[in-house]
Amino acid sequence: xxxxxxxxxxxxxxxxxxxxxxxxxxxxxxxxxxxxxxxxxxxxxxxxxxxxxxxxxxxxxxxxxxxxxxxxxxxxxxxxxxxxxxxxxxxxxxxxxxxxxxxxxxxxxxxxxxx
Amino acid sequence: xxxxxxxxxxxxxxxxxxxxxxxxxxxxxxxxxxxxxxxxxxxxxxxxxxxxxxxxxxxxxxxxxxxxxxxxxxxxxxxxxxxxxxxxxxxxxxxxxxxxxxxxxxxxxxxxxx
Numbered sequence: 001x002x003x004x005x006x007x008x009x010x011x012x013x014x015x016x017x018x019x020x021x022x023x024x025x026x027x028x029x030x031x032x033x034x035x036x037x038x039x040x041x042x043x044x045x046x047x048x049x050x051x052x053x054x055x056x057x058x059x060x061x062x063x064x065x066x067x068x069x070x071x072x073x074x075x076x077x078x079x080x081x082x083x084x085x086x087x088x089x090x091x092x093x094x095x096x097x098x099x100x101x102x103x104x105x106x107x108x109x110x111x112x113x114x115x
Numbered sequence: 116x117x118x119x120x121x122x123x124x125x126x127x128x129x130x131x132x133x134x135x136x137x138x139x140x141x142x143x144x145x146x147x148x149x150x151x152x153x154x155x156x157x158x159x160x161x162x163x164x165x166x167x168x169x170x171x172x173x174x175x176x177x178x179x180x181x182x183x184x185x186x187x188x189x190x191x192x193x194x195x196x197x198x199x200x201x202x203x204x205x206x207x208x209x210x211x212x213x214x215x216x217x218x219x220x221x222x223x224x225x226x227x228x229x
Contacts, residue, residue, distance in 0.1 A: 031215055035219075042117075042204060059216070097215075
């Protein structure tokens, strides 16, 4: 079946502009995660959605970052007034969300470059 | 503050030999550990995991060892193959308090040469 998909695959924007990144999780996966990976760094947790529960936003680096999820499907990560330090690969992952020992399946990522 | 550390940014191994990738962590509350493999321009793919109640988990050529007292885990690949060349990320979670959230190391680039 289809894996996690993300769009766009690449995004170049100017400092100060807003960007929207999209994630389509695996069908039936109730849990969805956003991470980012800056150059030379590990993956950094941003936000976690689980079903209809309130999302865990504890990883969002500033109030310029926000994310939404429509039911148990598509999620959008929005970065307002982008800064150069926002340049990174933004990765989305999903899992079944039914237990503690669950594999997170990652999408290919969106490479964001802020000029 | 990096709670999961991979201190070797790169490792080069000859085909057929053993690859050993190391990972250290600082948070004693971590109870689940995973290894992911990443090829360029792709997302990480799950490789193998281990719960803190075990000290070893094996899956084919891949074995993960966990030493809780040392807060150390390692991934052994035997025998190594050129297709194993990728970046390997160690990840950990504290499932009781931060369900699902993974903490990642910076990765180790493994190169397996013929």
